[in-house]
Each structure stands twice: as structure tokens, then as C-alpha cells.
Amino acid sequence: MTDLVVGLGSSRGVRAAAVWSALRLAVLDLGEVIAFGTIDRRRDEPGLLAVIGEHGAPLHCYPAAELDAVDVPHPSEPVRGYVGTRSVAEAAALLLARDLGGGSLVVPKLRGEHVTVAVAALTPLLISSACTACGGCLRTCPQRALRPAPQRPVVVAAHCTSCGECVEICPTDAITLRDELGYPRAK
Ligand code: SF4
Ligand code: SF4
Missing domain, CATH: 3.30.70.20 (Alpha-Beta Plaits)
Known part of the structure; x- marks a missing residue:
């Protein structure tokens, strides 16, 4: 079994059903997910919290500046204009992997309805x-x-x-x- 970490980006008001849908597209076995990550300003987002609470893995939140410093495959200047970082999902997944000892991106940014998901696999x-x-x-x-x-x-x-x-x-x-x-x- 591979331990996975998931980075989540979202708009305000994202629906939990949309988050589940994107998550299921990105991850075959949700039991392999051991942690979620997102940006500080989404730490209270109800749609995200509903999914994370139901799943049970902990949520780690990162400041925009820390996320923006991560080298990601799909940076976006418009996203930086909105939230202060060129990446949320990919950067959060990579920061989580780093914080847990290392890993690499296995699912790059995948877009759902007002949500983005990226997945990193931890080194065993x-x-x-x-x-x-x-x-x-x-x-x-x-x-x-x-x-x-x-x-x-x-x-x-x-x-x-x-x-x-x-x-x-x-x-x-x-x-x-x-x-x-x-x-x-x-x-
Ligand atoms: S020897 Fe070490 S690296 Fe090789 S399979 Fe066993 S645990 Fe993994
Ligand atoms: S056994 Fe492997 S990890 Fe240990 S010192 Fe040698 S190279 Fe390094």
C-alpha cells in the first residue's frame, strides 16, 4: 500500500459533492490517503471540511507565500492574483510530502467543479x-x-x-x- 497525501484548492462555497467527485477521480483507493493540505485561507471552507471530516485524515494548512515558493508543474499567474500563490493543490501536496519525509507528485492538478486536486506519494x-x-x-x-x-x-x-x-x-x-x-x- 502506498501512502498518499492530497492537496486541495477551491473557490469559496465549493460543494462537498464536487470535492468528493474530484477526489475519487484522482485517487483509486481513498484509504491510502493519510493527510490533506490546502491554503490557510481555506481552513474553514465548509465543503472541504465536510469531506476531510468524513474521510478522517488530518488537514494541514499552509500560508500562500510558502505555497508560492514550491516549484510545481502547473503554476498559474491568475491564481496568484486571487490567492497570492501560483499553486494551491500541487504545492500543498508537495509541501505535505516534504513535511512527512519526502515524496513525489503522482497526480498533477486535476480540475473539478470549483475545486482542484493533486496527489503525492510518500517514499516508503x-x-x-x-x-x-x-x-x-x-x-x-x-x-x-x-x-x-x-x-x-x-x-x-x-x-x-x-x-x-x-x-x-x-x-x-x-x-x-x-x-x-x-x-x-x-x-
Ligand atoms: S530492502 Fe529496503 S528498499 Fe528494499 S524492499 Fe526492503 S524495505 Fe524496501
Ligand atoms: S546501508 Fe545504505 S543508508 Fe545505510 S549508510 Fe550504507 S548507503 Fe547509507
């Missing part, structure tokens, strides 16, 4: 700065899910089965798997 494990790039985990992974990178290996989420073998082999204790809520597991 976290590799800390304790990594010395020894390469042990790359040689150990039975799925070949780890790839070399300049500072520390990166994981290909689609290949990782969260078996934990890399965690066991790492001499510097640099690798942590996520728990079922998407947060680092206690060791």
Missing part, C-alpha cells in the same frame, strides 16, 4: 544524513528498490515492499520505515 522509507553512502543497502535490497544518488540512496516506491532488510543491514542506522500512518516507525 526515510534515509537520514547519517548515511555514509556505503552502498550496503543497495546490494541487500531483494527488490532492487534502492538506487545510488549523490548524497544517499533514493528509493523507488513502486518496487519497495517495506521488508526492512535495508534497515537491518545499515551500519549507521540511517534508514527508517514508515508506519501505517505514514510517520517514521519507532526502532
